[in-house]
Amino acid sequence: MNPISWFFVGLAYFAGAVFALGFGWKLWSWLRTPNPLIIPTTPAPTTTGGAAARVAGEVLFFKSLFRGNRWTWFFGYLMHLSIAVALMRHAVVPLGVPVGGSDLDFTALGPAASDLIRPFWDATFRLGPLFPIAVIGLLARRAWVERTRYISYAADYAILLLLLGIGGSGVLMKYVWEPDVDAVHHFVFGLNPGHPFAPAPLGDPLFLFHFTLVMTLMMVFPFSKLLHVGGIFFSPTRSQPDNPREVRHVTPWASQ
């Protein structure tokens, strides 16, 4: 293995550690901090199950954003859907399926289920180009609308550009300059603990670009607004049930 390969291996491990420790620390910090008062935005469900369903509505459909701003919802939802699909398709890699292939075996689930899932799975494969389009939509809104321009910092643009870089290079690899899939595979597998390290595919700069941006994203994640990924589950205005008259809510610091 040459030094440049070692650099990429080191980068991956470093980014993974920053992400896991940083995000883990934040989750722990939220978790240990109490909610002294019951503050759901009402009308709110009165049961824990209802409140969980409310949070699910936010996570799966961005319901409040839908009420707040249709354009942001549209581009935002599209972007997140593409991210979800991309994450799913990438997660398939460790299962032994080539990045460029669609030959995941669903037959274990039975022929009926397999026939049902197959077309959807294959269709997700063609959604790639929507991702950059959605990100450009969000960028445009941010820069054009006076109010969002006013509230935006360099970091807000930078994160979208980072995602655009990741999405754009991903799409290019799929449709224009396909990398040496076997070499990429070897390298990525080699990153798994327990596997021997494999050299980075140095002949595929586009892949290295894509990979480096993803590692950058992982490293900024715990220190940026990307924390919304976990925070949405901790927001008391959405996750608390509305039952203060029925259940007495006490917190150690607040009851002395």
Add this chain to the structure above:
Amino acid sequence: MADIKAPELTGRIEVPAVSEGASAEIRPHVAGEAHMTKIGFPGKLVDDWQERAIEKMRDLLSKYRSLQVFLDICVQCGSCTDKCHYFLGTGDPKNMPVARQELLRSVYRRYFTPGGKYVPGWVGARDLTEDVLKEWFVYFHQCSQCRRCSVFCPYGIDTAEISMAAREIMDSIGMGQKYSNEIIGKVQTIGNNLGIPDRALADTLETLEEEAKESTNVDVKLPLNVKGADVLLVTPSADFFSEPHVEGLVGYAKVFHQAGISWTLSSYASEAANFGLFIGNYDNMRKIAQRIRKAAIDLGVKRIVIGECGHAWRVAYSFLNTLAGPWDFLDSRYPVPQHVCEVTYDLINRGALKLDPTANDQYTVTFHDSCNVARASRMGDQPGGQFEIPRGIVKAVAKKFVEMDPGTTRDRTFCCGGGGGLLTDELLDLRVKGAMPRMQALKRVMDSDGVNYMASICAICKAQFTKIMPYYKVPRETIGGVHQLVSNAIVLGGKE
């Protein structure tokens, strides 16, 4: 303040262009030493205020998950930017909820996050300078803590929580707001916000009884400090003295009279309002709430009922159990506490009140949802009861009822412009402008349906509209209470 001009009433709510600094000069009076020390804060700005402010922030971050999560996760998506009535009314971009949060968040980033420490310019982090503190004082007193922004935020980030934390930090370093702090001092020594002593309160209630007797020929009582009564009524003290509030108080009295419920007011807890909420100070809020507990025990009542007041209902409904419970010594057949609207609505449904809605025939009524009732509490046992129950009462006591634009009612209601501790004269300019969205929606139904009565169940809304409606050339009598209508329609005596 003759130079205060209300926006033109067109019946439409338009999002203004951003106008930097448009309301930067509107600020409340700073609390003097006496008002500060009385409720446990330093008398004036302490020397090491920067360090103390950051320490206070650290303390609050460890006590409130809401604050920590809200400061961490905003994605600057902009969904909240056109939702605040103060932004819509002033065009000042720092009144956009996210920009208001940023005043605090920028300092949080600087002192508590690596990004803010090493690349402040990139992520929008700022040192806590004197200018920043001044800006805090201005714009955290241009938030009525109405929670409208929270409704439209994908994460439910509630700017009210941020404003409360900011005010708590400012109080802790000696820079408090006179209006709220003076009132908190009064409620803690005298028992109510207006500072009405026992004797004066008793006199007022007597006068009201005499007036009720004159106009109805029935002995409607307004009892004070009666031991062994079933119900303790805790109501905003404005109900004792202010117009139109007092008409509502007479309305509650008539309802209790007609239903044969024995009830009493307490001079010790002669205030439902709890400004401890507005300044985000847990200790003061708790102390004020504890007065209700003491009054309930001393008078030996079985139920607690709260009068028409928005934030008071929030504190009562959402927090009273936490702050002053458990309530196991009260009658468990009734929720603790109950809203007077819940009581009246229940009596109406059981046919226990005789009503003559023609008594309100001169009115075409609409209903203004008060923010704290709408977005921070409930009535009845179903979510949304806080919308249905007051409307149910209004429809039972008046024949002509019209809804305003649904984008401005229920959980999307607009604040009156005077909530959250801003109901003070030096903020009048802001209050007039902040009322704009509600006034536009009202104007529309005035023109289209001849609405001439806007019912509300909040003492602050009533006081605010009474004051600002003339600026919009709308008669101040247009605002009134729900129980004021009940008072008109209820048929006394003749229950047989």
